Amino acid sequence: MSLVEIDNIHKRFGPVEVLKGVSLKVEKGEIVAVIGRSGSGKSTLLRCINGLERVQDGRIIVDGIEVTAPNADLNLLRQRAGMVFQSYNLFPHLTVERNVMLALKLVRKLESSDARRIAHEMVGKVGLAEKFLAYPDELSGGQQQRVAIARSLAMQPALMLFDEITSALDPELVGEVLRVLESVAREGMTMMLVTHEMNFAKNVAHRVIFMHEGRIHEDGPAREILAEPRTAELRSFLSAVLH
């Protein structure tokens, strides 16, 4: 059984159908970059996978948990599928330390001392050990995003979802976040990333999915797909983002 199994999902916001029958399997350890124009449904796909959006039709199973079941245990699911957002979404009233510790204590029910130890380890991993006691507004965007990644990884998820996590950053801050992503990738984490960083997709992702108008338009090995797009839509998309 694949880690993520998506079977013919449909998602509508009012009259607008954003996902028009998407099916997809992601294996453990796979790194999948999801690309496409804005409005193609790529962010919505990610949000459906961890249950932030409910689909109207179809089935999603993540790590054996049926997300689309009416009585799905979404809290359990979200411990298995971590998510990092474009806008970081750190808790502004908590220090870096407390941001990472909060869910460890509330959800994983760890003692403060254990939670703090894990928080130290994860924040150190993203290179921000010296910012442990800082508040989010004392950090740059890149640093905040690294903390958000550490906060999610601390929960030891089986899958990480990254939703355009470098899109809100100043260009000079993108590199430090991508380097953290690369190190996460090297550790064998299963990852799905919605991204506009084509070089990153080419060098780090195993597989690229190109979404177009609510459907998966192309799907294949990263280098192949990006070097030799089969469809006119992907060709025009790539020429638009690469120039």
Add this chain to the structure above:
Amino acid sequence: MIRDFDSGDVVYLLLAARWTVALVVSATLCGGVLGFVVAIARVVPVAPVRWLAIGYINLIQGTPLLGQLFALFFALPLIGITVDAWSAALVCMSIYASAFLGEIWRSGLQSVHQRQWEAGASLGLTYRQQLGHVVIPQALRISVAPTVGFLVQLVKDTSLAALIGFVELTRASQIISSATFSPLTVYTTAAAIYFVICFSLSQLSQVLEGRLHVTR
């Protein structure tokens, strides 16, 4: 018999001011609890509850506090229920405060961005944990200044209780004023006492905002 305004009168005013403070503190506590219920009722996903809350808020905010006081103190006895001045003032001020505090806190809750709820949810926090550990702490900080602003208003509004004969700072001033026939001195002294109470509240707000890092 007209006598001079002396230090004894100042003491009398200060003693009366205790009742002003007592009324504000009690109304804040009772109105705060009720206001919290109003704030939650205003945002729950059950339409009739929200309508009820909106109706309550509009009724209380849209009618004069003095009218509410008179209704309670003079109209209730007509149907056989008598209330003393303290109880009438306390009930009225509490209801009045609950409508305003409820709206202030409701807007505080709603001003915390949806993305904060999602960030909590995506870490596996339950709805209650998101509310208690992520949203309410941020809403509280946002609400400090408008809450204290309203309480300062409430301090001055307690003077209306003088009109139903409750002896607080304003009623005490009226009594001394008619005994000493020096209204300017008496009411200036009373105003100074009101100022000290309100100014202390504003200072408290500053300290709270600093301690809670409101700008974060």
